[in-house]
Amino acid sequence: MSKSISIFDTTLRDGTQGEGVSLSADDKLKIAKKLDELGVQYIEGGIPGSNSKDIEFFKRVQQLGLSAKITAFGSTRRKDSKAEQDGNLKRILESGVQAATLVGKSWDFHVHTALQTTLDENLAMIYDSIAFLKQQGLEVIFDAEHFFDGYKNNADYAVSVLKKAKEAGADWLVMCDTNGGTLPHEIHGIVTSLTSLIPQAQFGIHTHNDCELAVANTLSAVEAGARQVQGTINGYGERCGNANLCSIIPNLELKLGYECIGEDRLKQLTNTARFVSEIANVNMPVNQPYVGNAAFAHKGGIHVSAILRDSRTYEHIVPELVGNKQRVLVSELAGQSNIVSKAQDMGLDFDSTSEHSRKVIEKIKDLEHQGYQFEAADASLELLLREAGGEMKELFTFESFKMLVEKTAGRAVVSEAFVKLNVAGNNVYTAAEGNGPVNALDNALRKALVQYFPAIKEMHLSDYKVRVLDEKDATAAKVRVLIESRNINQSWNTVGVSENVIEASWEALVDSMRYALLGQILQTSEPEAASPSQGLVNH
Known part of the structure; x- marks a missing residue:
């Protein structure tokens, strides 16, 4: 037959x-x-x-x-x-x-x-x-x-x-x-x-x-x-x-x-x-067999240690046969093997036996205990690992932000954000409106940075999710914000956690911008020397 x-x-x-x-x-x-x-x-x-x-x-x-x-x-x-x-x-x-x-x-x-x-x-x-x-x-x-x-x-x-x-x-x-x-x-x-x-x-x-x-x-x-x-x-x-x-x-x-x-x-x-x-416009289940984002994702430390030796230990096929790829997740279940694998993907040299590696994994576990979730926010994780490795140069530092939300009869709600940053020794103060507080913050942050980093124009936010972490605390509950950002070549995810949804959103927004500028962060501390083509890197 x-x-x-x-x-x-x-x-x-x-x-x-x-x-x-x-x-x-x-x-x-x-x-x-x-x-x-x-x-x-x-x-x-x-x-x-x-x-x-x-x-x-x-x-x-x-x-x-x-x-x-x-x-x-x-x-x-x-x-x-x-x-x-x-x-x-x-x-x-x-x-x-x-x-x-x-x-x-x-x-x-x-x-x-x-x-x-x-x-x-x-x-x-x-x-x-x-x-x-x-x-x-x-x-x-x-x-x-x-x-x-x-x-x-x-x-x-x-x-x-x-x-x-x-x-x-x-x-x-x-x-x-x-x-x-x-x-x-x-x-x-x-x-x-x-x-x-x-x-x-x-x-x-x-x-x-x-x-x-x-x-x-x-x-x-x-x-x-x-x-x-x-x-x-x-x-x-x-x-x-x-x-x-x-x-x-x-x-x-x-x-x-x-x-x-x-x-x-x-x-x-x-x-x-x-x-x-x-x-x-239908979200794929992450655990969809063969093609899902988690189809070949590994979280448990013992599993990761084994697949680093031979992927056949926990994978029924080679992911590339169907165009997918192996992923190592970092979470409270992770061991040093997870960190080593992620670091290798980023081109970092992490010694699995070093005290430094142990401190990094403990910090990640502590952050996850606070509500951070790095398995869904690879970009925030990469920034964290590069900071721990001493690679990061801060292109801008945060000083303050203020929010104004106004509702008048017969008109839509108007949100306005005021952001103060220090960029390469220069104090930058901007204001911008948006259709909501987070959108206003995003617009103000962009306005502050784009004159120094034109590459910011090439990225945009493509998804925004808020998760209440402890519902019994009602409106005082801690929340986790996950933001997906995108440019013409790639997308990346960042995370923020706080009892205040605006602060959590700000954390995720700042990480998103920092990741978009990762090429410049790794290369120079002088924003004037950076060009748009340097600002975005592919992973």
């Missing part, structure tokens, strides 16, 4: 049915291009004519010259009508796609309840619709909706649906676990039986994650004979989501020896997952 698997991505159609996922036509085109670079064989673009975004997508996607087959989704003709007169099928043809995905009912309960027609008419609807599109030269992928529920309820009818689709000329017969309630051993048994009942057919699998088994069910189907896998990037989809291609593809390629997208393109998987997450 062939070890080649076709990857069918439905992020742009089924994925957008997930709560909180909404893509513009431009978004869909960007993702389609990224998916094509990843090497998927099919990209399902949406339902032609269903909305203006999908209409625009199908018009513009033809201009991209993608290697993947763009497919349009639709259902079989309406009951008691003709396929050639069906508006849905006509729109699929008008979309200009190479392939069509047709969904049809395979559960007799749905035929009677949802379609309100007879079992024979449903078979005729499937046959007529597929045959019509095949006559027009399209590749047809038949999605048998609710197939596994239908098979368990009435196996003979469910099989007859697939046979009728094959008779009409369907190129792929895809079995759908639409409600996501089937177990892996059931999937394997049913797919195995179908390979003998319908010989010469090409089978596919489409699963949902309602029992958190979509990936496992997909792998079971492939092992039983399915050769097309349908899913979405990051598992986006209705309810609990679809099968996650970011887990399925590496499992097939690296664990089971199947050919999907190839070794070189597999290295683009993490980048693709994060790109789609950014475009969809």
Whole structure:
């Protein structure tokens, strides 16, 4: 049996049915291009004519010259009508796609309840619709909706649906676990039986994650004979989501020896997952397998000590195979191995047996006890380690800041910040407004520094999070502020902790600016000698 698997991505159609996922036509085109670079064989673009975004997508996607087959989704003709007169099928043809995905009912309960027609008419609807599109030269992928529920309820009818689709000329017969309630051993048994009942057919699998088994069910189907896998990037989809291609593809390629997208393109998987997450504006779980930020992160000191000797001790694959990387986290659980590893990443020389290293780790543990969290703030950690190593030169020192927040009737709240710094021996006093206290502080700090460090113009804050550390203290509770900053090349995270949210924000803001200027801090104490190109460094 062939070890080649076709990857069918439905992020742009089924994925957008997930709560909180909404893509513009431009978004869909960007993702389609990224998916094509990843090497998927099919990209399902949406339902032609269903909305203006999908209409625009199908018009513009033809201009991209993608290697993947763009497919349009639709259902079989309406009951008691003709396929050639069906508006849905006509729109699929008008979309200009190479392939069509047709969904049809395979559960007799749905035929009677949802379609309100007879079992024979449903078979005729499937046959007529597929045959019509095949006559027009399209590749047809038949999605048998609710197939596994239908098979368990009435196996003979469910099989007859697939046979009728094959008779009409369907190129792929895809079995759908639409409600996501089937177990892996059931999937394997049913797919195995179908390979003998319908010989010469090409089978596919489409699963949902309602029992958190979509990936496992997909792998079971492939092992039983399915050769097309349908899913979405990051598992986006209705309810609990679809099968996650970011887990399925590496499992097939690296664990089971199947050919999907190839070794070189597999290295683009993490980048693709994060790109789609950014475009969809949906945060990726840090612990997402293979592509998550924590997928190869190590925190416990014993673990870190072991991976420094051989990463196979606590990693099931080499992270770079999927484009990810190993990370060592520094926290209250850390040992000297964590510090040594982080220092090595930064190009610092830390002796694990030295008294200096022990003092650094004790300081980090003490700060974490106070509420700091360096595993989510690598930039603040790097500044701390470089300070401990005596590398840092202060380009500016803080003297004071004041805040004014004013609310008058009929007007929005106005925040104003006043900041006083000493920069290279010069007293600098600035004021700036913002749409909130933190934004005003950010604007005032920038205004004070940009005349000395033009590189500040190239960075901006991209995320801001506040966490209450001890809720029982109510409004007097200590808070932790995490700030993400970004420039054209990179992003970095800094942390501040205080009983006052403004002070915590100030700490994180100052660290953010210092990190942006790290190249100058390490090279010179004279800001006038620094150029914008020196101010930003990549790590």
